[in-house]
Amino acid sequence: MASIELIIVFTALAGVLSYFVGRLNKVAGSVVTILASMFVFVSVAYFGYNNELIHSTEFLPYVTFSVTYLGLFFAILVTFIFAMVSFFNPFFVEKYKYPALYSMLYLLSLAGVLGVFFTNNFMSLFFFFEFVVWTSLFLIPMGRSKRAASSYYAFSTVGSFALLFAIFIMREASGTFNIVSSMASVNGTEAAIVSALLAVAAFAKLGAFPLNVWLPRVLGNSPDAISAVFSGGLEKLGAFVAVLALVKLAPFGYVVDATGLAASQYVIAALGALTIVFGTLMAIRQDDAKKLLAYSSMSNGGYILVALTIASSASVSGGLYHVVAHALASTAAFLAIGAVSRITGTTKMSELGGMIHKMPVTYLVYLIAIISMAGIPPMGGFISKWLIFQAVIDKGMILVAVAVFFGSIGSFLYVFRPLAALFLGQELPQHREVSKEAPFFMLVPMVILSGLIIYTGVLPNFFLGFINNVLTEVGVTPLVIGSYTVTGTNGVLQPALIASVFGVGVLIAFIIFIVLKKSRKVGLMDTYTAGNFIYTEELMHYSLDFYAPLERLYEKYINITKDFYKRLENKVVDLGRLMKYYFFTNKPEIMVLWIIIIMGIILWGDIL
């Protein structure tokens, strides 16, 4: 038996403790984060899975909790990501300016996340939401850019205000802040507005189009561990809100007869599709591996939105499974890139090459992660993408399908690029001496994540069974799953069979390979050069502008959203100047006049 309040308070206290320990010794402070987050994960997962989480103790007034399958699903996933990433903290803590603060904020944001998932009160949900924003906000500038933090804050604010408005509308309708009852009480236009506002909050958190600008900046510029946490954990808050907005609330608008989908679903799916295409195209042209993965996170957020908005059993379980698969894969990929950047000090693909020869395990982790991200069996990403495809085809959403397929093939393009440019290719001399395999405690989380990625791809039924509980809870028909099979709308999948057949194929290939004559080992520089003698590794390493011919086709159009926000920014600044000119002039009497006028307008109906 464990109490949620106790866990949250424990996490927060551990955060404070890690601050003080961290003041004494940097590494010891970060070890506290490992222990605390591991403890939180184990207790949430163990007691949550056995239905032993309780919420009787009332430490704080008005802050009440309840355990739902939805919350539990996200909580286990996110605490797991936090626990895995925390293993990286001791190795990176040296690089930060405020290591003690880093440890504290890390655990405080974990506490906030737990609060978001377990609260049953909209007001405390909002409070925890803001708490997560504020704690994570100060983690970002410990990396490279302060601008990333400000844009994160700006877009989070949009999401938070949308959430707040939605809460007020529901409060108005139901008279309570309770999540279940207040969401049940809205209907008609109010429900539509609430759904739209919650969707805005989800979009802002997921970094979906058009609220996407912050995500690549934050993920590209935060410290390496924080990028992994954002991509695998904090971004998934958006998916949580999206479930509330898109699945729990009924869609609205004109219903198309042929497919049975409402207009709102089409709009959200279209925005999700745009997110996929935009994220894919941007990821293809990045030179920084972390930025590339950042755009890939954005694109995968689009998949989650498309899946959740269709709201059929295959699609919702596909969407939730994609949350798991993407969280695992993207965290593993970010950690692998982080392990490389710890040694080389850069994540630019044009400056790296041939890391596989010194870091084979990291390479394998990245390989497994990208196979999952590209949706290739036998990894977890295939199951979720398969379910999403089923749903999209079943509903006959042709244009969305174009985006979904495009993103799926495109992901193959962009995830391959770090593999080729960063891990494979020529071993560059500037990194040859310094690079070595990551230390054991960095490999542990990466290998665990890889194992889980394979497990989710081979035997998805355990997770899908848990997701079915969530589906029942949010009011969707559960997916049909056998002991090894998954039944979609128009086909049956047996992931274990695929994996074993793939294994048989590899075995045959291996036998063919091993019985033939042994190859002669030659160096990497002894390669076909049309007969020329080349001794410079950089000349033989193709990594800059990898997809140049493809990029050339669309590079004119990439800055559309960025330009839009730039213009918006300028307009806001202009508005601010205008306000300053008219309102906050040097003459106090004019200010007083304005204040009286505004008060008059506000109080018009009530008092005057």
Add this chain to the structure above:
Amino acid sequence: MITNILFGVGVAFFGFVLQTSIAGVNRKVVGRVQKRYGPKWYQEFLDIFKLLSKRSVTHGWIFDFGVIMALGGIIGTAMFMPITSDLVAFADFDNFFIFVYLIAVGMLGMAMSASGSGNPLASIGVMRALTTMLAYEVPFMIVVLTIIKLTGTSSVTGIAEFQQLASNNWFMIALPLGGIVGVMSLMGMIGKKPFETYIAPAEIASGPMVEYGGKQLGMLFIMHEITVFIEVSLFVHLFLGGAENVVLFIVKYFLVYTTLNIISSVYGRFKIDQVVLFFYKWPILMAISQAFVAIYLGWVI
């Protein structure tokens, strides 16, 4: 289960033998188109076995591991392929998406191994191969979306059986625009002439294969033959109504492959951006309009 797997291995082997022989015959056909005598029909076998008998070089473990993964992935994919509606190793599990995505494992293995050789031309070839894949895959998937939506199943045998019913036409006829898109995408898939940008022997020294010789190249040749087998028989099943017996399957297969070869023998090579622009202009428009017409209006011949 064991018998099923053995049967699947048999299918993969059948596919290899069939495609290698037909490819040899087609070399003769192309030779005749160019007023040459052409090689022996079993020339492809000679080439492959010769390569396997040679002593090759390796550039490190990833170079070999990628090749094994490539061939293994493709053999695994071919094991799911139905030959006729009854001759299928894993009935009910021959899902269309398995073919599309499990093939990608093979592609990934080959791409990985090629990049691991450290030759920039190989990386350029891989880049072109992936870009071509981005081009041809989306129109093809849209057409298949239409087919799956109409038949209600994504099992390849199921789709083939649906077309064999007396009331239904082959999808090549039922969806004429989609059929044309299918042919064009198929040419991209098996890397025939206008779209063989990623091989380009005179330009980037055969692209991904630049560093291979001996057994690695031989294994990649086997992989290529099985890949072509998978793609062409997928086309036969999806668009030409599958086959009631093995002979019919071989005939249909031969006709499809030979037609593609003859078309390709009179074409030059596109540049890589031309490939992308080509597929994102007419084929995708045709595929989308076909899908709208078939799904929303229900006009199927």
Add this chain to the structure above:
Amino acid sequence: MTNSMSNVKMVSEIIENSYKVLKKEVISQYQVSFEVNKDDVHSILTLLKTSGWIQLSYLSAIDWPEENEFELVYIVFNWDKAVHIQIRTRLNRENPVMNSILPIFPGCKYYERETHEFFGIKFPGNPGHEKQLILEEWDDIPPLRKDFDPRAYSDRKFVKREYSNDFVNLNGEKSKQIAREERKEKIIKVRKGGRK
């Protein structure tokens, strides 16, 4: 035609008015050659470049061992007027040094390197003109000097194929040379009306 002839005339006037021309030769209506003093070359080339001969087509040397001199040839080309101009100058063969024209025609970089490699003429002002360009790992005197004997070098460096015995005619035919001589004799005989 008149136009090009007048071009040649104009060029001659330009150069002959300002510089001492040792020898002038109108090779064709499109080509004219001036031999000038070594010190005038740079100013003449500058003048020509400003007058429209903007391209250095070629730069090489000729070896005159009897006169113990190298002759450097600069060929400049005008894209508007159809006249190639050759500027020739003589250098001492013992110590062949010519200041580089790199500031005037940057394209001369590789011509000067080549000339150095094949003749041994030094071009101070062209950094790296002594690096190897075409002949890799050359180990003898520059090969286009007249006193270099390529045959001796070839005999020394590359082993000749030795044919142990003379050409054996398998079919019992006469060798081509004997047959040709016999044919010639026969023709002469026939021409002389059968007399010897």
Add this chain to the structure above:
Amino acid sequence: MLSTKFTKLSKEEVDRKWWEIGDFFRRNSLWMLMYCTGCCAIELPPAMTSAYDMERLGMGPMATPRQADVLLVTGYLSLKTLRRLIYTYEQMSEPKYVVGIGSCTINGGIYHDSHAVINQLNRYVPVDVYVAGCMPNTEAVMNGFVDLMGLIKTKKANGWKDYHARNEWYMANQKAALGEVKVHDEFHE
């Protein structure tokens, strides 16, 4: 009966049998790497296209030395080219064969007294078949390939083994003519 016959075969004999089978495949599928150094290369297009159709012998052009079996040296070899030729030859996978086409590869041809052109190719890399002529007819070129196939069949095309066995001799010859085989050139640094 069969089993006794089987046990008699020693390991060498099994290897020999495999090698003979391999030779059958190798001689019927010769892939060429064309090192077109001189004028004799002009004889290869008619040999490959519809006039003589090399493909009916199983021969075809290949892009890189790794994939190829036969190295065709068509014409004179300057010192600069010879360095690249040796490098290319060493990159080929074994078994590998060399065909020298034209008089220049045999005795220097019309360049026999040049300071830049070598005289005998077989002092630097082992040559299996020479095709004489300046330049040889296309028929002669085709005949040379058929000869090479015959040599493979009779196990006489052992140039690549010779290159291993007498490696010092080849190395010494290369060093005498070239100085250093692998040179640095500034355009690829």
